[in-house]
Amino acid sequence: xxxxxxxxxxxxxxIDAAPAVILSLLGNVIAGPSVASDGMASGPGPLxxxxxxxxxxxxxYNRWILGGQGASLGKKxxxxxxxxxxxxxxxxxxxxxxxxxxxxxxxxxxxxxxxFPLWDQKRQTIADKIVGSVVTKG
Amino acid sequence: xxxxxxxxxxxxGFGVAVASAAALWxxxxxxxxxxxxxxxxxxxxxxxxxxxxxxxxxxxxxGRILASLGDNPAALGLAILTAVTVPMVVLRHLGLVAxxxxxxxxxxxxxxxxxxxxATASWCFQLHRFGFx
Numbered sequence: 044x045x046x047x048x049x050x051x052x053x054x055x056x057x058i059d060a061a062p063a064v065i066l067s068l069l070g071n072v073i074a075g076p077s078v079a080s081d082g083m084a085s086g087p088g089p090l091x092x093x094x095x096x097x098x099x100x101x102x103x104y105n106r107w108i109l110g111g112q113g114a115s116l117g118k119k120x121x122x123x124x125x126x127x128x129x130x131x132x133x134x135x136x137x138x139x140x141x142x143x144x145x146x147x148x149x150x151x152x153x154x155x156x157x158x159f160p161l162w163d164q165k166r167q168t169i170a171d172k173i174v175g176s177v178v179t180k181g
Numbered sequence: 182x183x184x185x186x187x188x189x190x191x192x193x194g195f196g197v198a199v200a201s202a203a204a205l206w207x208x209x210x211x212x213x214x215x216x217x218x219x220x221x222x223x224x225x226x227x228x229x230x231x232x233x234x235x236x237x238x239x240x241x242x243x244g245r246i247l248a249s250l251g252d253n254p255a256a257l258g259l260a261i262l263t264a265v266t267v268p269m270v271v272l273r274h275l276g277l278v279a280x281x282x283x284x285x286x287x288x289x290x291x292x293x294x295x296x297x298x299x300a301t302a303s304w305c306f307q308l309h310r311f312g313f314x
Binding site: 048049050053150151152153154155158161162 | 188191192194195198217219220221229230231232
């Protein structure tokens with residue numbers, strides 16, 4: 044099996060994250076918290092939360108709906124596929140959601156879990172090991 | 182099928198990515214205040230073995246070697262690994278060095294133990310740096 048390497052997976056993740064980051068930054072620039080020239084601080088406006096909600100909607104659609112079908116936008120762009128190792132089938136919405144929850148474990152241990160694909164035989168993160176998923180190229 | 186890159190070479194490639202990111206990081210973090218938080222320290226107040234790595238990498242790429250060692254010596258370790266493995270990869274692509282051979286199981290186990298010892302030493306270093314020991 045041609046497992047995707049670490050840099051391909053980072054690339055896919057950056058593409059996945061880009062729209063959410065752009066939406067969050069836009070929300071921050073347009074209606075984020077600010078400090079006026081007289082030193083008075085004002086909280087974020089309603090538009091700020093609309094943009095945050097849009098960023099979250101993108102996350103749900105891209106990571107859990109598209110990802111659950113086999114490839115998020117980033118993975119699709121780089122020709123990667125995400126599936127359950129045992130069945131060869133996509134993870135589904137719940138599986139993709141659980142996999143992202145599993146990334147908390149990858150982060151808690153000094154982010155080392157994210158580096159596992161550098162040395163792991165199946166190029167899996169700990170989240171992949173938890174849900175039994177693999178990412179392949181081509 | 183033989184692997185194209187050995188694990189140390191992959192880590193060396195990671196080192197190149199870290200060095201590139203660290204060179205750009207101050208431009209991103211200075212204006213925005215962004216940082217890479219340590220989840221363990223955020224939740225418990227206790228530093229993890231990887232604490233200080235972002236600062237250490239930034240210091241190292243800006244030539245502040247002693248400061249980098251004071252933040253987290255692992256960054257220098259990664260830099261040395263990168264400096265050794267990247268030329269090896271270049272030589273291989275030039276056809277001057279053979280494909281990497283997998284290590285025997287015993288060597289692999291020794292390296293795993295050494296990595297665990299290094300992680301423990303790094304944790305002790307960080308606990309000392311933050312005044313826990």
